[in-house]
Amino acid sequence: MNEKLIELEDLPDNLGVKLEDKFRTELFDKAISIAGGVRKLSFILGCHRDSIRLWKNGAILTKIGILKKIAEITNTDIPAIESKIVAIRSKRSNGKDFVKIKFPIFISPELASLVGHITGDGNLSKKQFSYFNQSRELVDEVINCTKFVFSSDIDPEEFEKADGWEIEFPKNLALILKLCGVPLGEKVSQNFQIPSWIMNGYSEIKRNYIRALFDDESFVDSSRKTIIFGMSKNQDFLDGHKKFLNNLRFLLKNLNVKANSLHKPQRNESGSFQVQFALPNNVHNIFEFSKNIGFTNIQKVRSIAAILDKNI
Numbered sequence: 001m002n003e004k005l006i007e008l009e010d011l012p013d014n015l016g017v018k019l020e021d022k023f024r025t026e027l028f029d030k031a032i033s034i035a036g037g038v039r040k041l042s043f044i045l046g047c048h049r050d051s052i053r054l055w056k057n058g059a060i061l062t063k064i065g066i067l068k069k070i071a072e073i074t075n076t077d078i079p080a081i082e083s084k085i086v087a088i089r090s091k092r093s094n095g096k097d098f099v100k101i102k103f104p105i106f107i108s109p110e111l112a113s114l115v116g117h118i119t120g121d122g123n124l125s126k127k128q129f130s131y132f133n134q135s136r137e138l139v140d141e142v143i144n145c146t147k148f149v150f151s152s153d154i155d156p157e158e159f160e161k162a163d164g165w166e167i168e169f170p171k172n173l174a175l176i177l178k179l180c181g182v183p184l185g186e187k188v189s190q191n192f193q194i195p196s197w198i199m200n201g202y203s204e205i206k207r208n209y210i211r212a213l214f215d216d217e218s219f220v221d222s223s224r225k226t227i228i229f230g231m232s233k234n235q236d237f238l239d240g241h242k243k244f245l246n247n248l249r250f251l252l253k254n255l256n257v258k259a260n261s262l263h264k265p266q267r268n269e270s271g272s273f274q275v276q277f278a279l280p281n282n283v284h285n286i287f288e289f290s291k292n293i294g295f296t297n298i299q300k301v302r303s304i305a306a307i308l309d310k311n312i
Contacts (some may be wrong), residue, residue, distance in 0.1 A: 013065030116212025191240030230276035
């Protein structure tokens with residue numbers, strides 16, 4: 001099920017990309033030949049002729065907008081170009097100005113997990129995307145999903161803290177993740193919904209998204225035999241937040257897991273409001289959740305197992 005989600009034409013024109021050497025040289029040679037020389041091509045592209053030589057030689061990254069014009073001049077299919085992208089511009093701590101990446105970006109369960117985790121305990125900003133958690137297995141899952149979706153070459157900066165681990169990834173990955181449907185900026189201060197490709201996705205897509213969110217944002221109440229999910233929002237965005245949570249309840253129903261109605265919003269000390277819902281406290285429903293969705297968080301896996309062991 002290799003369905004494209006993000007293609008070259010979805011990227012901003014000012015984003016610089018690196019192409020495979022042989023393909024890049026041949027593409028620019030073809031454009032130069034059709035235009036009738038470097039000077040004429042520079043006039044068509046609206047750039048200095050020295051820029052063309054630098055792009056052709058790979059001395060600087062080529063902007064998406066230029067590639068679109070080159071594709072039109074040479075009658076080259078956009079998919080043929082995007083399959084030759086090997087990196088995008090993104091400042092890194094090692095001094096490099098690019099990060100390797102596979103392109104295009106396909107819909108996958110790993111991407112669904114990544115979107116779920118960033119919507120949960122992650123953060124997307126114009127500078128980077130980061131993730132913090134007290135559970136090492138969840139931090140590792142985010143790293144592994146990022147490598148699967150984008151490139152095995154991507155390694156985050158990692159900071160071990162007293163209460164967990166924080167990881168930070170290169171800047172322009174955040175730009176692509178925003179295109180995938182991840183909210184950019186403070187999540188409590190904006191409306192966002194579950195991306196349509198997840199709402200309409202096959203079962204494994206839905207399962208991985210829900211699992212990631214529940215790993216980050218839910219609590220297993222062993223005494224009441226239930227799981228409680230909750231996220232917070234500023235008051236002005238509560239209506240949109242309720243829609244988001246009801247869509248999440250709908251996805252649970254798709255996977256044969258029942259969810260109770262939303263609780264009344266409760267004001268936090270920060271001034272935002274948390275809205276929760278719980279799974280009906282019966283063992284069968286917990287079993288269905290464990291079978292069809294489950295957790296990656298080891299402590300939550302053990303808590304669910306304890307409930308089932310005592311009641312089955």
